[in-house]
Amino acid sequence: MSNPHPLQVERRGSGVPILCLHGHPGSGSAMAVFTEPLSTRYHTLAPDLRGYGQSQVQDPFEMADHIADLEALLDREGIEECLILGWSLGGILAMELALRNPQRYRGLILIGTAARPRGNYPPIPWWEYVNTGIAGLINGVKPGWQWNIDTFGTRSLFRRLLKQHTPTAYHYLAHAGTPAYLRTSRHAHRALNTALRQGYNRLADLPTLTMPCLMVAGADDINITAQSSQETAQTLPRCDWHCFPNTAHLFPWEVPNAMNETIHAWLRQQNL
Template sequence: MPDISLHVDIQGQGFPLLGLHGHPGFGRNLSVFADHLSTRFQIFAPDLRGYGRSRCQGKFTMQDHLDDLEALLDRFQIEKCLVLGWSLGGILAMELALRLPQRISGLILIATAARPWGNHPPITWQDNLYTGIAGLINYVKPGWQWNIDTFAKRSLFRYLIQQHTPTAYNYIAQTAVPAYLQTSAAATNALYTAIKAGYNRIPDIWQIVCPCLVLAGAEDRHITAASSLETAQNLKYSQWYCYPHTAHLFPWEISQQVLADIDAWLENHPQVSQF
């Protein structure tokens, strides 16, 4: 399938940083990073194929995402960039580093793994009911503590976050719900097809020679901290942090800590932002 011209949000000035969102998602999910890092980077945050405003016709595969992203780099004449990927975005970031090693200066990998596995409990009808109620109320009145205590903590949100703060629920209302509604069935099918096929790049990621920062939430049920650690241990040049009492959406739970750790890593690895 031919690559498509992805919708992309561009913010800031400086060395290029490609931000890749997860599933379900779109580029605006990365605002927690982009708003902070745009003071030193030019952030390119595309909606991946089948997500957000990057609409497409028919089925596609994970390989098509990589073709689209390479076309995006060519379109904006980006010869070299740092890549930040969250969840699915982190998987694509590693794939890009394997495919285009000369164009990727470094990787910031958020809640992701080269051989992802989860330990999510079975989902009940009560989970879905409370999630629907909590999500709707939170969308109308973001961060309302009564809703958090009454419905959200009993919903599937309890597996996505551990620190049920109004800030985290504001992010969920502003970007997670719209992203979910704009994720196509084709995008879901492409991801689940790859997972069912036993996606595993652990044997290959030793070939990635750029510096990598790997961040995980200790209570992540979607992509476990153990699978993120396995990835960090098999990357040649990686630094790994695991944040206690957080889950898959930990950048929205403890944003200041995460951003401070990214800043420190960038200071210690100036080569990842040099033209």
């Protein structure tokens, strides 16, 4: 494990702090779908993880380095206690942080993630890669153009990330998804792929986490299946479960309003 790396952070709002952790590929900016509404009542911190966004490094690293970076970030910010919201890989990091120091975290909001992640990813034909490039280029110039969505988007790799091919979702792809992908380093790809080959399963450790948790998933997610997310929710001692129908891994960009209503309602119920 290397020394902690100073992370670029987007800060919004004031109040109880919420550490918002992006997935792979991702960035702090890509978490705006969460941080913008949350910052009306909370102090959100959305870092670019090591090797992502503006937190670039020259040397290879391991997944464990993310944990050291994030703990060092909270120490520098003077945050002794906070909530964590994690999407996909960010949710795995949220659980790892909580397992290391449960007293520090008042609650976990876990989005499209799992302690024993399983996918259901079919083989990719060559033409999906071609259509993805075309769809992405056109969407970057004219975000949310329905002709591009219908002609190329629904026949591209985007169909493996989205179930609802709406202009709203494609605007998020243009303004947050594509920039995050382009700023994800080879070191970040390598670190995640190495961890995946080694396997990951923390289910047996989850009963030690007694803070309130919310698990939210997309019913048609093939990257981290809703079944594996629900398995995690059932293993956590105090976890509420919500699954959005007709959505996939990028469901926060498919149903942003419904998702944020679910999160805010849960926070109110927990008096957090």
